[in-house]
Amino acid sequence: MARWWLMKSEPDAYSWDDLVAEGEGTWDGVRNHRAANNLRAMELGDQAFFYHSNIGLEIVGIVTISVAGLTDPTDPEGKWAAVKVKPLRKLAKPVTLKQIKALPELADMELVRLSRLSVAELRPDEWKKILSLSEG
DNA sequence: GCCAACGTTGGC
DNA sequence: GCCAACGTTGGC
Numbered sequence: 001m002a003r004w005w006l007m008k009s010e011p012d013a014y015s016w017d018d019l020v021a022e023g024e025g026t027w028d029g030v031r032n033h034r035a036a037n038n039l040r041a042m043e044l045g046d047q048a049f050f051y052h053s054n055i056g057l058e059i060v061g062i063v064t065i066s067v068a069g070l071t072d073p074t075d076p077e078g079k080w081a082a083v084k085v086k087p088l089r090k091l092a093k094p095v096t097l098k099q100i101k102a103l104p105e106l107a108d109m110e111l112v113r114l115s116r117l118s119v120a121e122l123r124p125d126e127w128k129k130i131l132s133l134s135e136g
Numbered sequence: 137g138c139c140a141a142c143g144t145t146g147g148c
Numbered sequence: 149g150c151c152a153a154c155g156t157t158g159g160c
Binding site: 008010053054057097115116118 | 156157158159
């Protein structure tokens with residue numbers, strides 16, 4: 001069964017536009033066990049929100065998992081996980097962290113509860129709610 | 137620039 | 149195996 005995710009990136013380091021320019025990006029360098037477990041649970045075709053941390057603080061687009069179950073190429077020991085993603089579409093309107101925090105039904109999100117988690121899972125209802133926000 | 141939340145490290 | 153100290157992340 002498909003699942004829904006949220007992946008954070010600092011736009012300074014790797015932005016949505018960078019991903020679009022590349023066409024496909026490898027999501028590696030994750031060194032947190034919970035985030036790594038989420039990476040391992042991703043399946044081909046799963047969708048994820050692309051969130052700009054630090055600058056922007058908003059969800060800017062949707063990506064799809066184009067390759068799942070990779071070993072992180074930046075890990076010499078080969079213990080950590082990675083995936084590849086492709087941009088699917090940009091949101092009509094970015095959804096800000098502020099908007100998310102303002103809604104009680106989204107207060108349970110890993111993004112809110114565990115602000116430092118770089119790869120988070122969303123429930124289907126959370127995914128839908130955010131999509132509806134992006135459509136204004 | 138500050139601080140809270142975590143994760144990791146190292147002394148015991 | 150505990151816990152204090154420290155480093156990092158990320159929001160404010």
